[in-house]
Amino acid sequence: MIVLVIGGGWSGIAAAMGLAAGGCEVVVVEERPYLGGRARSFIDRESGDEIDNGQHVMMGCYHDVLRMVRELGTEHLLERQRALRVAFVDTAGRHDVLDASRLPGRAGVAAGLLGLRGIGFRSRLAGLRLALRISRGTATGKGLTCADFLRHHDQPHDIVTRFWEPIVLATLNAPLEQASADLLIEVMRLAFLGTTEDSQLLIPTAGLSALLAPFNEWIGGKGGSVQISTSIDNLLIRNGVVESALLSNGTELPVDAVVSTIPLRALERLLRASGYGESAPPPSDMSPIVSVYLWYKRQWMPYDFAAALGTTVQWVFDKRRIRPGLVALTVSAGYGIVTERSDDIISMCDRDLRAMFPELSGIELHRGVVIKEKMATPLLSPQADALRVGCKTTIARNLFFAGDWTQTRLPATLEGAARSGFNAADAVLRLGRGSRHTHQ
Template sequence: MSVHVIGAGLAGLAAACQLTELGHHVVVFEAAPQAGGRARSYFDKQLGCRIDNGNHLLLSGNISALSYLHRIGARRSLLGPAQPVFPFRDVKTGEAWTLRLNQGGFPWWVFSPSRRVPGTRLHQYLALLKLRRATQSDNVASLLGNSGQLYHRLLKPLAISALNTMPHEAAAEPLRAVLAETIDRGGYATLPRWAKLGLSETFIDPALEWLRNHGADIRMGERVTELQQGQATVVAVPPWIAAELVPGLTVPTEYESICNLHFRAQMDPGEAGFWGLTGGLSEWVFARRDVISVTISAANRYMDMDQEAIAERVWGELAKTFKLDSAVPPHRVLWEKRATILATPAQLARRPGTRTANPSVVLAGDWTDTGLPPTIEGAIRSGNAAAMALVNQA
């Protein structure tokens, strides 16, 4: 079968690889001059080095993402600590703590005060079990509560980073799905991982090379404006474009942004190479070779702030917390305005499944109904599902 894949983000590339491996001839159409969509690297002239559009964190329980990397020969291009450790700092109080999960499935770590969030009691962690009862209409804060140290120092950062939506709005079901595939399975499924050199070097360039080596046709800078009738097609574009290409499609309509700040500076990577930050604007900081990168998720709430003011505040937090020089180093602030769909129950209810009314057209993308939040794992899983849906009906 000959298949057109529209969009060379992770969903489209995963679909293309799956179809190619099954012996089908794939033509990938990508509107932009480069592949990768929302997960890409580029050379930043201002900083004089390559940076990612944003820090992307995987967990070792993201098995579709890891299988994809294995297939394209990039499994070893991930970096991360050998143990499931999550160091945190509170930028207001200076407090430091490290969540130290144990490798196995039973969460022994919550029994040890030195391995859990300071100021929390064992019984409070039982609240997480409520997630198992989450229904489609529940949001995270109403189900788990929105006060106390456990909320501010663990559940809130976890929900914001996993769902890119504030906990009072974020749907609880996809958070349950993430935890079921990671923390619930144990520390071995919760090892933090990220791209060693860059997102493109890990997730995108090896996939393009693998596809080309296996006979796929990749066409960059080719924007598709209508689908060819009767042609087997994977539509792997953002939701608003999919709605234009596929008549009658219901898609999510609200988005959340992510702000990433890249500072041309160095810091000791510490035990894990990254930290979670609470009590300020900064949420996650990654100490890369010669760039310190900070992520602020669910960033619509800061949209009115001046970018330079954000950079100064964030650097102030880093300088105070990690004892760095207080002068703000050269930096780049990157806002991805439509980083992901807003993961509210109402928006998630608008996610379409893989199949469309047209049997030769299937959908892929982190915004489709994967059961997961809009993430790399969801995007890759959606691409695999789209490929299999086409193959199974051919």
């Protein structure tokens, strides 16, 4: 069975791995000159350092991502925390650490939350009560935004701004007023209220592209192939079946099934070109992420990473493994700064860091790079989340969708992408088994 996978991001690679493991002959076609899509690394020309298109963090509950990196032999490039441990730093230089290492599983996270001294005691108790309700399944988010959900559960201002908001921004890439509460609940259940392993943070120690580097060889060993710098421009669909695909290099590829893993807007274009524009899934707004790399003259960062409170910068990561003094900053849902000039963003980030970290005093900033991903992830409001479609399509019975935007019940993340890819691969394999039975 020849299966075309359109797109070589994490969802496409997961789909290809699931399909190849199931015995299919897989052809992955990616329009850019590299794999990895929105999670990739590249060499910064001036420093020669390998940096990502934006810092990515994974968690122990990323079971499908871990399945991929284990199979590709790159799991050792993810540094796993012993237990969830997150530092919070504000502009008054106050440091607070959520340390879940004292007890196992959700009890550890609960103890860590109670230990946050920057949040009033009553607020911590309110947070704990809500976490408990989420864990027991008695707090439901049906149709609410995170802001309404937190108000409904009487969460005081300090725990909202110093705990819930950093989690929502980091995991849902959306402001509290827009993010879907159902997704926050799922993140809390899977990541923070599960086992100790599930709540551990995993931080890549190499460039993101290194995680997927063995894929070409892996798929080749299973009889598959990858074509980069080539796009799929048209699908030839007859009687509810995709028969072949037209590649930008002019070739026509006959297929038994197709998994499209491309983002919604690209999919809409492809379906329009194929005569099925009206059947495209509903469009969704996109949310930006602004990432900033700052090269300081020497090493100073006191934590591996920290959440920044009350600043435009939201997270700071120490990149000393790449170069001492290098830090990566992220601003999720960065609508306010995505249109600003890069020089202004660099100065603002430098000011934010100096307000938070006295360690920076007297250390010169050598250089900065700003990466603006304007379409980083779909903005999953309650309405947009409800409109997400699954992997099956009404367009053709052998055409399936995957990608972080499809309905996985997860936020638009690497794990959502990986899960969607494996789901689509399973659906293709079921189709293959079904048609074999019909032919017997």
